[in-house]
Amino acid sequence: QQQVKQSPQSLIVQKGGISIINCAYENTAFDYFPWYQQFPGKGPALLIAIRPDVSEKKEGRFTISFNKSAKQFSLHIMDSQPGDSATYFCAASIDSFGNEKLTFGTGTRLTIIP
């Protein structure tokens, strides 16, 4: 049962453009929503995360937009650079369970072209 759905599967954006990746979740108990970046041959690395008490969080060129009523959240990468080319995963977890189980989306392969 896939609890976090991610789209698109792949994305090509020109350098300087905005990259947008979307995720939707089913379990309303989720209360922590991180985004991970993964380069080939490496493990995922935390990029930015949000809790449901805010609708937006920005860190540098990366912004998470969160819509609790629609059960959707998205990652926006402004001024996309070739170095941003990687696979991006959204994830969700329930902190009240007292464990760190992350439920990941299926990933988006982002390619930034010159």
Added chain:
Amino acid sequence: DAGVTQSPTHLIKTRGQQVTLRCSPISGHKSVSWYQQVLGQGPQFIFQYYEKEERGRGNFPDRFSARQFPNYSSELNVNALLLGDSALYLCASSLEQASYNEQFFGPGTRLTVL
């Protein structure tokens, strides 16, 4: 400081064999989680250990087991290997047990079952 380390990097086994994967967390980190990442998919949660006790278990068969040692390192064991166990196995560590604590992933162990 060294990040999360995993060994071996790559492993080839045949069906029915057993395998042990090892993980050393970042110094000072007490929580270790294991994930399975099948090619083209997001990581799937297998186990979480905190202070040498199992604190979470994903939807994996009993062929999968793990343990955490007094120095907080961890081993993941998989018995009676199946072709479908071929995947990248990721270990993640964090300071304490809470989903909003950043989990730092290692580079993974690539397991191929023939």
